[in-house]
Amino acid sequence: MVFGWFKKKGSEELKKKAKILKRKINKFTTLLWIYKTGGYVDAVSVSADGSYIIAGSDDGRVYFFNRDGELLWSYETDDKVYSVSVSADASYIVAGSGDGGVYFFNRDGLLWIYKTGDLVHSVSISSNASYIIAGSGDHNVYFFNREGKLLWSYETGNDVRSVSISSDGSYIVAESGWVVYLFNMEGKLLWSHKIGSDVYDVSVSADGYVVAGSKDYNVYFFSRSGELLWSYKTGGPVYSVSVSADGSYIIAGSDDGRVYFFNRDGELLWSYETDDKVYSVSVSADASYIVAGSGDGGVYFFGFDSEKYLARLYGSTIEKWREEGYDVSELEAEISYSKIKDYEARIQRLKQLESELSSLNIKGMNKIKAKLKDPRRVEELEEEVSLLKQALKAINAARTALIETGKLCDVSEAEEILRRAESKFGTGDYAGAVSDANECGRVLEKIKERSKPEIEVELPIKSLKPNYWKASSLILKNKGNMHAEDVRIEFSKEVEVRGLKELSIKAGEEKKITISLKPKEVGEVPVEVRVSYKDGVGREYFSERTFIILVSEEVPKTPPPVVAETLPPESVSKHVTPGISPAEFTPSPTTPRTFPPELASRYTGVEYVGRGGFARVFKAKRKDGKVVAVKIPAVLDEATGKSFLREIENWTKLKHENIVRVYDYNILPIPYFEMELCDKSLAELDKPMDVREAAWIVFRIAEGLKYAHARGIIHRDLKPQNIMLKDGIPKISDWGLSKVITESSSSLASFTPLYAAPEQITGGVKDQRTDIWQLGVIFYELVTGELPFKGDNPVEVGMAIATREPIKPSRLNPEAKDVEPIIMKCLEKNKEKRYQSMEELQRDLAEYLKVEYKRSLSESRAKKDIARSKLFCGDLVLLSAMLRDYHEVLKHLSVLKDYAGEEGRKEIDMLIKELELRIKRKIEFDDELVERIKVLVYKVKMSRK
Template sequence: MPYWAKTYGPGVAKAVAVDKNGDIIVAGYVEKDDKDDGFVARLDRDGNVKWFKVYDTGSKKEYKWDRFKDVKIASNGDIIVVGDTDSFGAGGEDVWVLRLDSNGKVKWQKTYGGPDHDYANAVAIAENGDIIVAGETRSFGVGEIKRWGFTSNVWVLRLDSQGNVKWQKMYGGSDDDEANAVAVAPNGDIIVAGHTSSFDGAWLLCLDKHGNVKWQKVYKVPQEWAGFYSVSVLPNGDIVVGGRVTLEEENEKLVLPWILKLDSNGNIKWQKSYKGDSEDPSDKVSITTLPDGSIVVATWTWEFSAGVPNVWVLRLDKNGNVKWQKTFSKGDDDKANAVAITPNEDIIVAGRTYSTGTGENIWLLRLPPDGNLPGCDFCNDSNAQVMDTNAEVHNTHCEVLSGVRKYQVEVEEGLIFKKKRKEWRTEKAPLVVMNSKATVKSLKITPEVQYYFNPEIKQNIQNSISFNIPQLVEGADSIIKLTAKNDFTNSLKLSLDLSSNDFLDLETTNLEFPELKKGQKVSKSLVITPKYAGSFDFRVKIKAIADGIELETEKVIPVEVAERTAQAYAMPQTPATPPTPQPVTPTPTPSPAGVQLPADFPPQLAYKYADVELIGKGGFARVYKAKRKDGKVVAVKIPLSLDENTGKAFLREITNWLHLKHPNIVRLYDANILPIPFLEMEYCESSLEKLPKPLPVEVASYIVFNIAEGLKYAHSKGIIHRDLKPSNILLKNGTPKISDWGLSKVMTETHSTTLASFTPFYASPEQTSRRFGKPDHRSDIWQLGVIFYQLVTGRLPFEGDDLIEVVSRIATDEPIPPGELNPEAKDVEHIILTCLRKDMEERYQSVAELQFELATYLGVRYKRELKRSITVNDAPRAAFYAGKLMLMFLKMGDLKEAYKYASDLKFYARGELTKDVESLAEQIKLRLEEGLSFAGEELLAKAEVIAHKVSLGFGEV
């Protein structure tokens, strides 16, 4: 997706929204000859104008202000735009609301007001399509008559989809009060945010759907100014508000952006200010929230510039901590008024700029989720300090009126000694609703581009390099031809780094290409010698300069290296008698008479195993099923080739794997480097790769829960896997077990001589490009998310015609939500998509967090099935689900719940299992009484056995 910064002619963008198809709707006003006209424009995702329309009132006034201040998109694609006009209405300025179709054509336009000045500052759309307008009124409400007229009250109107008034109410006190933002909560409540002089502070009201006040609170810093300008309600009902607050620091008054997170009753969860000074408390602070609770703030500051305002954007985590912060300015007065998030979580910022040299211009920016614009010469990091604020919260008691004006006047009493007293008067003040008649004028706007960058250019750079690779043979010299061709940009310079290919000896690891003009190509040849046979990824790191923009990317090509001979190992002389143990190593013998071994199985191990059969081969090793002399069936893993690098990888695998002993990890029984390197491990009859997909969502969730159990244990040992995929998740009696720790890495390791390999379809973004960060335990969480996605949908989240396309999509695309491919997956969709967040900070931060979400989903279903089984007196089914719940809560460390379901299981278990369950329940009870919060490996293993035996008695398993 391209990122850009563009201006759209004279004017100011005051509001922005993003349609479901990714189009951007921007609203504000254009200026000409001291007259303002409201505009609405529709842009495509690249910032190109689809249409740009001005809604001209035709007023002949010398000065007129017809401005749009907010915009929202209805569920049917209609555009609702609000503002105020002094060209139509009952008098003064009136609230102005228009409903447009998706092409900007007016469906209806109306004004709402009284004899004085009335303003609309914000709009929201209720679930039933009603339109909620919030602003301020001087025509109605309660207040005082001052020198400039009546004071203002907060004004909220609820309109139906045709603009008819359902209700309209004023909220306020004796001084000026205003609403700057409005949002509709998931339960239908209306949250209104603004500023109050009557109660002195930032003001928040929670109204029911009829406009009745549920609660009202003022948030204020003693003796300082505070106000709210934006509000967002999270799915759980929490409220995030953005505003400004005046704070004193070293005898200097600072006007700072101010963000608060509140619960659904308005109580403060946290409150923070960000040191980026403004000169005017009324300057807008716009916020938007993402599904994970993170917050994007758009405003302006001159704290980090040479005395001129800069657009300022911050991304905060759900606790208000800064993830990143950046300023954007071409050198003059630039401000942000609004922010919105696209479906792929890009950030759209709308405002104005004076930096074009042609006065005030509409300015929009499209930023990536991490805020970075490569090669941008007007983008800078800021370093604002985050300060906890100490705003106090007070309940307020405003008057709520409708259709009247209430005010105080002074009256004189007495004939001789006249006295003055204040008297309240109430008079009817009917709301006047009128049709307005603005004409629509289409403007042909050609945006002026300040910045443009398309990440697809990385794909073009990868495509500009092609390889001619012959059949590679272990130990044999070969010549590969690398060709660079520029067919997408005016100028391209390339530098290739081949140092990551440890399986090759190369005559050089760096190749430089001269600058290529469009249409030119250059080829270079390189002598390479494969060190050993197998399947490998040929990696080329590319540094490029395309039209002056510096970029880094990587191209990966799978290659096969054939064995030099058919036999993998030299055959040493072996004695004719069975080996006799020696102080150092045993002496191998040939195969016993009558025992047939596969041709590629090392004869040095013939004395240890019988009934050997090849069951798998990868890029590193072959795996055999074999029977030990004691009759136990095991799996034996043998490296494909022997050299120094293979030995290091093999030792790493042994070192990490030996530390891992867990029911959800394949057990390593034996390992040695003599007589040859080999691993002997637990034999599992199948793998996730062989299961038919999609699986039932509940089954898939339980599998992923147990894989997570194994990962949680490995991570606790400081070991990450880095190559999770269905073929590495083996199944034994239905229990998933993680295998192949050959790519695992100790997390505390700081030096590595090789770049870890991975399977591209399951690779996390940080494994494909370091711009996403350094791989860590959260990379395993991503890969588990890919597996989960595949299990419930039957397809991968990122697919392509070749591996380069797959890697590109992992870095840039968002997966199709699983619920769209399999409606039954809707309940776990948020779990899967959280695993697949490209930003590691937005994923689950530990496997335990992921397990908690899975346990919540599974617990609801298992409890429901247990209740249903009990109702129909189905004892085997009840035992099955009681066993599932017991085991799940044991793994989560919730011994209280585990004991509860172990007690249920005692009642429904049959035969010899009854005593085993009673014993297990007693052990859990004992741990509870001792205040322990974990089950212990021995207890978990016992519970696993019992749960498995119970499942064998349940016919559906």
């Protein structure tokens, strides 16, 4: 090989071969010079700015020129040069040779050669020379980096006669046979298009548009997605094509000897006829310079005044834009085809935005309107308009939600937030408006969640005549913060009522209706008024109040004081408990509706509490000062009397911390029994409640049930109203449906449908697992605030219990996920799949509680919170004691000792020694020991270290 440098000095002979012409082709194009080589010119390439030209000739040489036509150097290869390409700044050149080599040069000379399996038809280089593409006769497309490392290759199945790479290397186009291929940088084939003849050359723009020259005389132009946009038929096969970097201009060389120059739309701007076939063409990035290689051995170099051409072509369009008020100063300063097309698209987008804003019919918006005439700010404006529409949509949605929610409850808090959003919208702060409008929506949801109606009823009438109708007002006031719908009123059977109707009562509103009453009894008659109602989202509530009405032939001037008790919503439940009782009981036909005078000598400070099961409950103080609850049958008939004695029969056998204690009972002088007075029931607690607290409550309830089951007694009617709380300790009450397990347990009995087990619905055998089901329903309700099975009537509820699966608790309350398996096992319809005993249920509850208490203990210890540490450590001791686990009790007692005072530490040491002795002697962990441990833990919790 011969390598030669040709500099300005000493190259006069070669320099003369570049014939300077400056021949005008049209108003915009000039043939600047021609250089004749020693053979037909099969390959040419021009740098991005037109400063350098590279040519490959049939004489086997690579020629390198400057813009003035001066030959700077040439390089002789081993065969003819089929293709050349130059980087944007002409620092690197690549050439493809008939010897199968890809040659890579910089300005100092040859850097590397890569040998393919056949002659290299075509090469192309990216603008910054980072990537090189080559097409070979061995049917492969080759992709290299600047160092000559082969990154990938693609086999087409035919000679690859042309390749081209976009300026940034993102797109690679190749032709092989009749097919045009488009790849991305990773070698992934994006599309291919089959043309009706051989494709001789291809070129790709920076944005992926492709031009192809074909044997069928046509120039084809494709979009980046492979759609054919246009074609142009020349006078012969098209050997070479090239597209400017932005895809604005296309150059083609044909067998008819002509160079063709098109704009992006396929319009022929000019053509020039050479002395022979045009084998190769190339265009600079901005189309200011065009180079062509001809079969006559000539390198033809053209200059194109694109700004002058575009000014003539688009001058009227630009003037029209200016007259319409659009800022075109930047475009006029430097006109280019791509810039005109960009402005055209931008102005179209501005007009679309103007139309959208006009359709919104919003006053103001001066800041936005000022930008509607500046094409350079269209992206900024589109983002702002998009935000404006989001804000408008969010405000309208919030306004609609406010109106709808306002029909249900007080929304003043949300109204203020919406006003703030509307104010920000008016000042153009659309992001702030969106944020506030969304906040308004969230607040409305919270308002709906926390709001509820609360109906209070007043019955002013204090006295009536027996069997006479009398008109009276009934006053209902909604003291809650949500409107009440479907308000229905029911009176107890002691009176007949006319004039009741369904109402709607707004939050804070009071309504008065006129009714007529006729009493059925004589004396001081307690009349219960029950109100059921719904809120706007369908949640159901009820409240109940008892009024004492004096029914006599003579109405006193000053009526006696009213004994009344208002129970909060959701706190009252009907409880029907007929049953079998001892034959020796013969009830009286009636009983007083107030506290019976027969018992008045035994109690003082009597207050009516409410109704539980078949009886009325009073709070009273015994002579010894102890405050108790006294339960008396509401009506004395045979069935009620039997149920009353039956409740006493089983209940008096049960003495446990987690069972309401019965102190005294008798059927004379009137049936009653005296029991432990509690603070409230589970039904009165807010739900859903803390999962750990709920698990501890259920564990303690199970403790009481375990005690009852061990004595052969099952409850069969567990529900929140029957679980009382005293000093936070749950206690099971109302054992009226309880059954001795050894008796037949398949008999039908009354029960509360919402908490009934499947075997109670179907009439199957009831046992301790029935209580487990009902305890599972209570657990579900405590952690979710919902019942697992619902229906509009008892039949629907029963069908749901027997046939449907409940919603998983964690879907209603994600925090319930850890206890979900426990709850769902309690609610297995097949009893054999449920927990088989309370001990089994307690073990799983204990595992959960241990994890929670240990975690809380660790956190509180890390924070040095002694009070909470003592609390959680004490709970771990109690939990272990109730499980009768000696070793766990010992382990946690040793920690609890750290939080005890001096006296407490001594007691703990004595207890530890006793436990170790019990373990050694294998003494059973009995109930008495559990109670002592409870007392000790309580002392430590209450002590100050």
